[in-house]
Amino acid sequence: MADTQRPLVVAEGLGRDFGDVTALESLDLEMNGGEAVALIGHNGSGKTTALSMFAGRLEPSRGTVHIADVDVHRRGGSATLRALVSFVPDAPALYPDLTVADHLDLVGMAHGVDHMDDRTGMLLDLFGLEERRHLLPRELSRGLRQKTQLACGLLRPYEVLILDEPVSGLDPPSRQALHTLLNRVKDEGALVVFSTHDLGFAEGLADRIVVVSDGRVAVAGTREEVVASGWARELGLG
Amino acid sequence: MTTEHQVRSFVRRRRREHDRRRLSDRLIDIYTWLLATVIAGIVIAPLVKGDLVPHPDAFLDTLGWLPVVLFVATWGVLRFGTWQGPVLFTTPELQWELSSPLDRRQLVLLKLRRASVVAIGVGVVSGAVVGIAAAALLHRGVLGLSLAAVGAFVALALMTMALSWHVERSPSLGRAVDLATPAVAALTGLLVVAVVRGLETATLWSGPWGWATGPVLAQGGRPVAGWIIQAILLALAAVAAVISTVSTADQVSDDELWRRSEARSSASAALFFGNVRAARNIARRGRARGRVRGRQLRMVRLSQPLALIARDTLTLRRNLGLIGTAAAYVAVAIVSGIAATGRPLLVVGVFGGLYMAASRLLETIRLESDQAGAHRMLPWPWGTVMIMHCVVPVVVLTVLVWIGILAAGVGGFIGAAAVEALAVVAPFVAGALVLPSAISASRRSFPVEMLISGAELGALSLVTWLITGPVLALIALAISSRWILSGIDQGITMDTFTAIAFLATATFAFGAWLKSRPARDE
Numbered sequence: 001m002a003d004t005q006r007p008l009v010v011a012e013g014l015g016r017d018f019g020d021v022t023a024l025e026s027l028d029l030e031m032n033g034g035e036a037v038a039l040i041g042h043n044g045s046g047k048t049t050a051l052s053m054f055a056g057r058l059e060p061s062r063g064t065v066h067i068a069d070v071d072v073h074r075r076g077g078s079a080t081l082r083a084l085v086s087f088v089p090d091a092p093a094l095y096p097d098l099t100v101a102d103h104l105d106l107v108g109m110a111h112g113v114d115h116m117d118d119r120t121g122m123l124l125d126l127f128g129l130e131e132r133r134h135l136l137p138r139e140l141s142r143g144l145r146q147k148t149q150l151a152c153g154l155l156r157p158y159e160v161l162i163l164d165e166p167v168s169g170l171d172p173p174s175r176q177a178l179h180t181l182l183n184r185v186k187d188e189g190a191l192v193v194f195s196t197h198d199l200g201f202a203e204g205l206a207d208r209i210v211v212v213s214d215g216r217v218a219v220a221g222t223r224e225e226v227v228a229s230g231w232a233r234e235l236g237l238g
Numbered sequence: 239m240t241t242e243h244q245v246r247s248f249v250r251r252r253r254r255e256h257d258r259r260r261l262s263d264r265l266i267d268i269y270t271w272l273l274a275t276v277i278a279g280i281v282i283a284p285l286v287k288g289d290l291v292p293h294p295d296a297f298l299d300t301l302g303w304l305p306v307v308l309f310v311a312t313w314g315v316l317r318f319g320t321w322q323g324p325v326l327f328t329t330p331e332l333q334w335e336l337s338s339p340l341d342r343r344q345l346v347l348l349k350l351r352r353a354s355v356v357a358i359g360v361g362v363v364s365g366a367v368v369g370i371a372a373a374a375l376l377h378r379g380v381l382g383l384s385l386a387a388v389g390a391f392v393a394l395a396l397m398t399m400a401l402s403w404h405v406e407r408s409p410s411l412g413r414a415v416d417l418a419t420p421a422v423a424a425l426t427g428l429l430v431v432a433v434v435r436g437l438e439t440a441t442l443w444s445g446p447w448g449w450a451t452g453p454v455l456a457q458g459g460r461p462v463a464g465w466i467i468q469a470i471l472l473a474l475a476a477v478a479a480v481i482s483t484v485s486t487a488d489q490v491s492d493d494e495l496w497r498r499s500e501a502r503s504s505a506s507a508a509l510f511f512g513n514v515r516a517a518r519n520i521a522r523r524g525r526a527r528g529r530v531r532g533r534q535l536r537m538v539r540l541s542q543p544l545a546l547i548a549r550d551t552l553t554l555r556r557n558l559g560l561i562g563t564a565a566a567y568v569a570v571a572i573v574s575g576i577a578a579t580g581r582p583l584l585v586v587g588v589f590g591g592l593y594m595a596a597s598r599l600l601e602t603i604r605l606e607s608d609q610a611g612a613h614r615m616l617p618w619p620w621g622t623v624m625i626m627h628c629v630v631p632v633v634v635l636t637v638l639v640w641i642g643i644l645a646a647g648v649g650g651f652i653g654a655a656a657v658e659a660l661a662v663v664a665p666f667v668a669g670a671l672v673l674p675s676a677i678s679a680s681r682r683s684f685p686v687e688m689l690i691s692g693a694e695l696g697a698l699s700l701v702t703w704l705i706t707g708p709v710l711a712l713i714a715l716a717i718s719s720r721w722i723l724s725g726i727d728q729g730i731t732m733d734t735f736t737a738i739a740f741l742a743t744a745t746f747a748f749g750a751w752l753k754s755r756p757a758r759d760e
Contacts, residue, residue, distance in 0.1 A: 055337075056492055057492045057493065057496055058492070058493050058496075059491050059492075059493040073491070079339040079340075079341065079342070080339070082336075082337055082338060082339050082342075083338075083339040085337075086337075087337065089333070093329040093330050093332070093333035093334075094330055095249070095253075095328070095330040095331075095334075096330075097252075097253045097256050098249070098252055098253070098256065098330075099252075099256065102252045102256075103334070105248070105252075106245065106248060106249060106252075106334060106335075107334050107338070109240045109244070109245060109248060110240060110245050110334065110335055110338035110339075110340055111338050111339065112240055112339075136256065149333075152334065156338070
């Protein structure tokens with residue numbers, strides 16, 4: 001896993017417009033391996049846009065993102081970078097004709113995962129998917145599809161794990177299991193960046209909380225610093 | 239390390255395992271294709287016998303239109319590249335395969351290879367059809383003509399596919415293609431003029447579409463200077479274009495691929511349910527890249543009963559193109575009306591122009607119908623909302639018609655008395671056109687399942703679904719035109735008032751029907 005001292009992700013002046021709407025004005029952020037960073041904010045504040053740009057899925061209108069000193073938005077991307085970053089969006093993107101197990105096999109194969117059976121078994125068990133491993137996405141509920149997607153995102157190797165609204169649609173036991181797993185991921189030295197409206201989940205997991213408001217970082221720091229800034233009351237935190 | 243091919247073959251293998259289609263479904267597919275081929279053969283057979291065109295030269299002249307057809311087709315494929323393109327990944331493919339360390343270039347090349355096969359297939363089939371038909375009609379060797387047509391069409395299709403890829407991967411090229419549309423329309427007009435005036439050299443050397451036609455015409459017996467050079471140029475262009483796709487296979491952003499993938503799944507879903515309008519809107523949004531014109535315009539605050547008038551006015555102000563198109567249709571109607579003396583067929587232009595103008599102005603009704611349930615935000619029932627949405631279109635159409643009539647009067651095409659009579663009757667004509675058009679616009683797209691489940695009745699429903707509005711408007715206008723036109727040169731007469739009374743009654747009846755129709759979500 002990554003060296004925890006150097007900034008693993010560096011976003012400088014990151015912004016994105018959709019036509020004449022500015023989704024993200026300007027975001028400056030440095031994040032290190034071994035920490036968990038929560039992006040919180042109201043709807044439309046720019047959290048998903050920022051995460052999508054960290055993952056290279058969305059081109060910035062301005063600014064840059066470097067992960068392990070590699071420009072994320074270099075044309076055509078980089079296989080090295082793709083090996084570093086695992087992004088799980090909020091909307092499930094599953095093959096309609098592949099089962100839960102097929103998805104895990106495919107992702108494991110595409111990423112050359114070692115000891116795949118062990119890891120797959122652990123994740124299926126963790127998310128309560130073991131007995132549903134042979135079901136197709138259309139046979140799964142929204143929450144189970146989200147769990148399948150999370151399992152795929154967690155199966156592959158990564159140094160940066162980006163999760164957009166990971167707990168939306170999850171039941172409390174799965175939420176707790178994910179919390180435990182992400183803490184372990186963090187302890188192993190990976191960076192976990194996630195957005196959420198579940199402030200309890202954010203408080204329990206995140207080392208730093210970044211409040212995004214109107215496309216800018218309103219405040220970033222520990223839970224106590226966010227509380228002291230006055231944003232906590234605004235967002236119903238603490 | 240796993241290769242891209244291994245991953246793709248894994249996905250294909252698992253797909254086959256989970257494919258729940260039965261053997262009978264596959265046999266039905268094969269039967270349908272065979273049946274279509276037999277029917278096509280039956281249609282083409284008389285052509286092959288050479289019975290249809292007694293004068294072979296006439297067919298050569300018809301082939302002279304090929305540059306126009308190929309140019310428009312080429313442009314269509316490039317436009318397709320602005321929101322889709324030859325490389326289309328599904329969202330799961332993007333999420334799980336392109337985000338992996340697999341060689342992205344190879345994954346894109348796999349898609350480009352598939353697109354090339356499709357392009358070659360299209361070229362072979364269309365070339366073979368043109369070649370065989372031309373050989374039969376011109377009584378010339380089928381081999382030479384077919385080879386020329388197939389070779390030319392395959393080269394053009396490959397070149398176009400490759401260019402479409404460049405449009406797909408490059409946002410700036412995509413924008414250029416969007417912006418060039420008016421220029422391309424003008425160029426198409428010039429090509430048409432060139433063909434009509436027999437300027438064959440100009441059309442054949444106007445670009446790759448002309449180069450693709452030269453060899454076909456030459457094999458058909460028309461002397462075409464430099465057709466071999468054209469064939470070489472076309473082949474070189476195709477090869478260069480294909481090579482350029484290979485060298486740029488990794489030059490596409492995830493952003494573009496995701497946007498296209500999401501647009502494709504939405505458009506496919508819309509088309510699956512037969513909702514052509516929704517699919518068209520998705521394509522339009524895909525091209526527009528999020529920009530909404532006239533966003534800074536604000537709704538004029540009016541009193542409660544006039545709220546929808548304020549809303550409809552705002553929509554038209556934001557979409558001035560709708561008024562422009564309606565004005566163009568009104569112009570067609572006026573010109574057709576002026577030229578209709580002695581040419582009764584042009585009356586179709588009068589009715590068609592006016593009806594299309596009314597239809598264009600009813601965008602808000604379509605928007606209302608697209609969003610089932612949205613009308614519940616309003617304090618009025620659905621039928622009343624529909625009627626209210628007709629007010630602005632009636633007023634705008636009336637004004638457009640007034641401008642048209644006045645221009646025709648000023649130009650001396652119609653007399654002052656006729657201008658007066660037509661101006662008085664215009665608002666009532668507008669009402670009798672807008673209300674039936676609103677009946678059509680307030681319906682959702684035809685439910686395709688009715689065609690399958692309802693058999694003949696389903697087909698009949700499709701016809702009535704499509705023609706109810708135009709037929710109602712046509713009946714009203716056809717009957718009232720008798721009074722409108724009788725003694726029109728004497729200005730406003732009793733017949734004018736009879737026409738007004740009839741049109742007002744018809745409009746009231748159409749309005750009552752529109753008001754009684756159930757909402758989409760009921």
